[in-house]
Amino acid sequence: MLIFYLILIISISAYDNNTIRIYIHEELPLNTLIYSSISLTNNLQWLPSSYLFQTYFYLNENQSLYTTNQIINREEFCEKKLCYCSECLINLNFLQTFSLYNISIRTIQIIIKDINDHSPTFKKSFLQLPIAENLPIDYEIPLESAIDYDYGLLSIQNYELYPIINNPFVLIKRSKPILKLKKILDREIKSNYLLKLIAYDGGQPSLSGEQNIEIIITDVNDNAPIFDQIIYRKSLPENQLIDSMIFQIHANDYDEGENARLNYSIDYQSNLFYINEKTGEIYLKKSLDYEKQRSYSITIKAHDHGIPQLNNYATLIIDVTDVNDHVPNVLLTEVNGTIMNNYQINLSECISKDIPLLYIYVTDDDSGDNSRISCTLNDTRLSLIILTTNAYSLQISGLPLFDYELEQSVIVHLQCTDFGKPTLSTSIFFHIKIDDCNDNPPDIIFPLQFNQSLLIPYETTKIPFIITQFIIQDRDRFQSNIFSYSFDVSPLLNLSLTNNGTLILCSMPSITGLFIINVTVYDIGNLTNIISIPINIYSIYETLEIKNFNIENTSLILLLIFFIIIFLAAILISICFLITCLLRSNKIKSSRNSIRNSSCDESTNSSNERTGSSQKTTIEVLEDTTNSSNRVYQYDLKQAAAAAVDMKVINTSDIHQRDFGYSEKVERYLTHLNNRVTGIDRDEGVYGSSDISSDHATQQLTLRPSSISSIHSSQQAYQDSLKRFEQLYSFVEHHQKTNLHTTAFSSDSLIV
Template sequence: MATREYTAFTAILRYFTVLCFCGNVLPQIRYSIAEESARGSVVGYIAKDLGLDVNKLKERRFRIVSGSKDGFLQINQDNGALFVSGNIDREELCEKSLLCAVNLKTVAENPSEIHYIEVEIVDINDNSPAFPVREKHLEIPENAVPQSTRLPLDAARDSDAGLNALHKYTLSPNNYFELDIKTREEDKIPFLILKKQLDREQTPTFNLTLTAFDGGKPERSGSVNITITVVDINDNAPLFDRQVYSVALEENVEIGSLVVKLHATDLDEGANGQVVYGFDKSLMRKEFEIFEINSNTGDIIVKGSIDFEEQRVYELDIQASDKGQVPLTGHCSIIISIKDLNDNTPEIDVTSLSTDIVEDSKPGTIISLISASDRDSGENGMVICSLTDDIPFELKPSFQKSMYSLITKDLLDRETISLYTITIMCKDRGEPSLSSQKTIQINIADVNDNSPVFTQNPFYFYISENNTPGTSIFSINAFDIDQNENAQISYHILKAEGHEANMVSYLNINLVDGNAYVYALKGFDFETTKMFQFHIVASDSGTPSLSNNVTVNVFIL
């Protein structure tokens, strides 16, 4: 196994696929590997763990058919190892998710097998906590109340996850301020708490350092310098009607729609009591792209498209500031729950095992593996698939939800239909229901199941005596409705007995332009022979060969 800062490959857990009523496909094998692992690093010996014969991997076309969209994982078909083929950046793949995994689907043929693999991307401590700015300037009135005065600070961001993410803050030693940390999901937002009454005339400014540490080993850190100016004005901060607003909003709501109307009051008068609203600067950029706030009215408005499948809950931190010389700020949170609509059509994935199927295939022969998914939730995401036409094929449901096998239902006959265009229709259970379809073509391959057929049986020919030896006296023709070599016909004359044997010995047959021409090697004598009979056999070139014969009656004139 390859290593970077620590061992890249940790533990391999092997699971068997089990029946799951939640609709998700459980992986048969789970691996893990550290991000930034060197190219060529082995994730695990996937063929061995699946019990596959390593010597037959190329013959069975063992491969990855979905997952690893950026192509950073590949299978070595010489030894069956799953290895790193590109750069793995966990932060780019999964941002700050605690669990970062890549789901792979592999297929082997002859016989057909499909397996599901999960590869966990393990975070390494390759990012330090960072603040939005290097310098932070704050102002605070000298009559601010100790323990009740909270000054919001910009939160540090760390792109790593888990223990390597932001862990704690420290504040440089001082007698007037202490830290309070608000935890929201994975974010830790620092606030300065005033713990002692200020005196601007005694200490007009404070210079503090806020340092953020992650939990890695060794730990990494980042800091911001905070300058606090003490003034003696405006001693009331705006106060919201509620600290937390909860709102439900449908996805795909029109741009410009009102989300919620906020209201905050300030007990001061004049400019010190005039309130303006804004988003807290600690919000992610995405929230700024989707919502906007009217600074004068406090109305939260939809600014961009809202998609339930991208994010189901938004939490916005709002601040209300007065217009005093040194503005004071109040805070509230808005929790916006997004309602799912049936706005996604089912997605159909077809894994074809073969584009040709022989016409003598038994009913139940598997042609393709079909899986369907829908990004919606609940009934909107439940998918049922069917075939649109009455054809000798059917979809057989798998024990895994929304997975099917396309199999033959009846016996096939290439001579009747040689090509089938199969349309697979998948519908969800939403109201109204959405659907999508996928079309595949199946060629019916020929088998040698038809014998040659002569254009008539028997044949009657009339020949004048004293014919010229070596010339053609008549021709016959047979046809075969099979294809290729199964339809290539050769001819020969059967041996006869008695008087006919003597006559047949002077006959020869040759194939010219698809017709069989019979030649006489001597002239006939009416006074000796007035009529004779023999048989010609037509055989195709199939394996095994099929044949038919015809009776030929020759009359000498």
């Protein structure tokens, strides 16, 4: 056995990051290492669902899993229903905490493999079987099965019967050993047979157990009881009533009389069931519990009263069905894993979302839907976050938040309900005590927000002047009434703000006007509130002067407004009159132009026959540019436009001065000349620089004025100009007579 443990191999397989499957053998030595360093953190705790296995396993300081001095017996686990007999799997659940906000469930699945540590045994080491001599060939005699507490291949695998020679019986290897008669019995030849039945298991090496059997050959009674079935099956709910009949079994015997009278019995004395030996009715003596044992196998024996007594066996299998008869079990633990007994939580009102407050573990001893559980809360500010099956984390869900100023404690109702029919539930009320935190800014009770400016007279205010005294409150209960202040003012002003909230004007500014003071109040948690205080520092004398001025000049202002209105009305009337005059003047001009256009058309047609082109007459008077009075006068005559006369005064020396007396006389003279010229029905030529020739030869006639350097007065300038125009007039007269029938000039003007 020691060698076996030395070569023991523990196989490990990982299903996911949080679940590890380990295969071990039963009956491991003390302090055997099962798994090394389950968690990198040192904060690994057993969950309540695995407390039962702390007897067999423990964690050392390195978070490694070892066996204790308690022997791990697979058969004991199976018998106590700690695991299934077919596959003995146990779950070790641990709470793994990385940080306050990072936890996980770590599961170690251990499958306990069987070892061949039990030998087959019989309940009776010696058994006597009386049988009738008239048993037919191939008659089968069921024997008692051996018992081996190992499972699977390590359980009973084979039976052997000795001796083989001179034995009328052979062994049939089934689930139960059966003796089969192969030869006719004769009591007179041999009245009994001594046999040895050996049972072997499947271990290496194989273990065995034996039973000595004496077969006694009797006479006469040759029919044994026969059951209707070899195996019977019955399902019972776990809440089956005690002393109720659950089943009736029946067997027949073809003998007569006492050889056919049968009695029934349970082969192995049971504390749960009993049978009526005459009727075969089976009754329930004690209550069933699905969670403890889910099936029962009962061997029923029927025997007659013949000599020898004959018997037969049948098996009744009772399957227990689950009933929702267990309420959910709720366990509350703190974040560090400590079990909560008083169901009270201290919660800060400033706690943030997604921080676990406690853990809730729910178990139900039922199975299937009867063990499925759903938990609810009566407060929407809390939420249950599913960690694993029937394990929750209680957290703050979000809005609305807990507010200490509104409530100091909350009673939370936790209800966990299974899905069985009918549903069963468990209710737990736990108390949440809300702790205050600094979550409210200071409230400014006085002064209230200013709607108008605070008026401060400049001359009569005594310095220092108390502007206001602040009264501050804080709704936080444990907030000390200690506040700090800061301020800024625009424009600059000499102020001081004391620790008790007194705002003082220390000195008057150099200028009066509006000042805005922004005061910020701080509590010890640096939460703030701001108030703006407008103050208006004004001068009393300026105010009185403005008032007097307003009173004295009210009438003057009204009178001034009256005259302005009259003036604007006069301007408006003048504009209207001027527009009317302009419209009438334009109308008269348009009528005159229509008459002139008709006469000009006749003159133009005759002139076009002679000259073939329209002509323009220009008279230019060139004066010396050395004097600002020297002007150039241009006279234009357009025959096609009814001899309209334009005169322009051009200052050749860029001096914008006008000699209006001189210009008026020249215009009058030119007008006289125009009247005479317009009486001719043909173009009389052009005055100025022009080519005058009947044969299109160019002739330039130039008449230059004498030097005007000797002119010392405007009268002299007028006389000289008049002489020039007289000469011009004579020249034009002469030109009209001598050139009456000449063709049009190729040039546009003559320079005079």
